[in-house]
Amino acid sequence: MNRRVYLDHNASTPVHPEVVAAMLPYFGECFGNPSSIHAFGREAREGLEIGREQIACFLRVGKEEVIFTSGGTESDNLAIKGVAGARGAGHIITSQIEHHAVLRTCQFLESQGFAVTYLPVGGDGVVDPDDVRWAIRPDTILITIMHANSEVGTIQPVEAVGAIARERGIPFHVDAVQTFGKIPIDLDAFGIDLLSFSSHKIYGPKGVAGLYIRKRTKMVAIQQGGEHERRRRAGTENVSGIVGFGKAVEIRSREMDAEAVRLTALRNRFWAGVSARVPEVRLNGHPTRRLPGTLNMCFRHVESESIVLGLDLKGVGVSAGSACTSGNVEPSYVLVAMGVPLDWAMGAVRATLGRDNSDADIDYVLEVLPPLVERLRSLSPAAVS
């Protein structure tokens, strides 16, 4: 009888029904291997190339500059290791709040002899472009900064960073998994050479993603095999997934602008409701330069996990802004990098809205959340002090 409200769209999204419909033939009639030259193969290749076309058209780039991978994680790995591998040695600039797919790839490259600078962020989660400028060394081979952070939603000044990268002739990679299909991306204006984007964050299927590689960017493949994807990424393409991804992007190109306006208003109403009803709560991330549907809040003297589980019992899916690793609750590295005090950071909760959320959903959460926080605080010894 409980209402079910999904507020975790930065983690994943439901596949759009039109996307499912577009994919279906590619499990059946059009099952061929797109590398085969017979009709079965050609039909599969046609689907693959339609998907590529839809994405290239959305990004306003050449089809030959878009390749497909198994996920945003692989796109990040390929972009960073691919450029690093082409150079053999050197220095990489990134930030402290990147997704693990970027952070851990950079850490791996450190173990292979590369040098990495992890730039700090301000209290609002923004990287200062001047810090990028000062971090550049004669041997800097890559700058990799995300477009928007998945936890707090802060949008980075990629245009300013891109201008610096271009001025110094350094390749610039952007993890745009959280912004692609949500807010505009202008690859030329932003000076981006490599862009990672993923299907399942924008109502497409899981396990398929893309990497834009600007013409003449020097990079090597990171897995060996056949000649797929212009020898940049070996392995038979996920044809049905790519067809679905292309369809999802086409739908986003129609819905994105209006959805961004609607979700920003809904999110702001949500925050206004929470901050009016719950004492000792703070908003994380930049107040305005933020992803439309992202609301990250800290409830002081409550544990994130308790709120997530309490809301789950009410049918509401949100995510914790802290990670439980082997029994110890640790604050989010993003919030720590932003300087959020520990007693606040432990109570971080992320709600991320999407196309299926309505005003009634937010009203329902505003009904169940305040009494839950109040009850948890009454049980918490820290709240008394």
Ligand SMILES: *Cc1c(COP(=O)(O)O)cnc(C)c1O
């Ligand atoms: C989800 C996400 C990824 C990983 O993408 P997958 O397709 O899930 O592998 C990378 N970067 C950011 C910013 C993300 O939000």
